[in-house]
Amino acid sequence: MSTVRLAALFVFAMLVQWWWSTHLAYWGAAPQLLFALTVLIAARRGPIAAMLIGWMWGLYSDVLRADLFGADALLYAFAGYAAGMVRRQIDLAATPPLAAAVLIMSWIYLIARGVLGKLFGPAGTSLLWTGWIPAIATPPLNALVAVFAAEMWDVRRER
Numbered sequence: 001m002s003t004v005r006l007a008a009l010f011v012f013a014m015l016v017q018w019w020w021s022t023h024l025a026y027w028g029a030a031p032q033l034l035f036a037l038t039v040l041i042a043a044r045r046g047p048i049a050a051m052l053i054g055w056m057w058g059l060y061s062d063v064l065r066a067d068l069f070g071a072d073a074l075l076y077a078f079a080g081y082a083a084g085m086v087r088r089q090i091d092l093a094a095t096p097p098l099a100a101a102v103l104i105m106s107w108i109y110l111i112a113r114g115v116l117g118k119l120f121g122p123a124g125t126s127l128l129w130t131g132w133i134p135a136i137a138t139p140p141l142n143a144l145v146a147v148f149a150a151e152m153w154d155v156r157r158e159r
Contacts, residue, residue, distance in 0.1 A: 010053065013037055014060050021064065028134040031141035033149075034061055035109060038076050039083045039102050040149050043092035047084025054080035068128060071116045078112075079105050095147055102146040106139035 017033045024030060034057040042050030058073030065072070083092065083101060092098045110130060117128020129135075 009037075010056070014057065017061070018064065027137075028131050029137035029141065030134075031145045032061075032106070032109075032138060033145055034058075035076060035079065035106065036102050036142045036146040037149055038080045039105060040098070040146055040153065042080045042083035043087050043098055043101075043150075044153060045084075046087075047081045050080025050084050051077045052080075054078075068113070068117050068121060071113050071120075074116070075109050075112055079109060095150060098150055099143040099147050103139050103143040106142045107135075110135055110138070 013033055020033065021030045034054075038050055038054035038057060041053055054076035055073050058076030061072040061076070062069045083105065086092065086101065090097050090101070092101060114127040114129055118126065121128055130138075
């Protein structure tokens with residue numbers, strides 16, 4: 001993928017994430033397109049590219065939410081690294097393992113974000129919790145987004 005295409009994907013994904021979370025989030029549940037794409041980039045390009053892009057998308061996601069600045073940048077970069085390292089043992093180029101990895105990593109992300117909120121949030125706060133509906137609905141939505149994006153990526157690559 002050329003640098004211009006990667007830059008276009010980077011900006012387009014940020015705009016879609018903003019639009020989706022602003023207009024189509026029901027009861028707080030919306031797919032985290034940037035998180036799913038970070039894992040997809042790790043599966044296709046490796047951990048270094050995914051960490052860099054995940055960190056930048058995480059900063060953008062932190063700006064969208066004003067509750068715990070820096071948490072998404074850290075967790076997206078970690079997800080890119082972890083998925084990039086896991087792809088050596090698991091074939092993340094195939095759709096079912098990619099969907100399972102995104103699903104599992106999304107739940108880990110929610111728990112880790114809650115723990116970071118507890119550690120670095122205001123004193124006396126409990127776990128930074130998104131709520132039951134987003135916690136249950138967002139990981140499967142992320143997996144669906146990753147499957148759709150992987151299919152688009154693979155179709156584009158075959159041309």
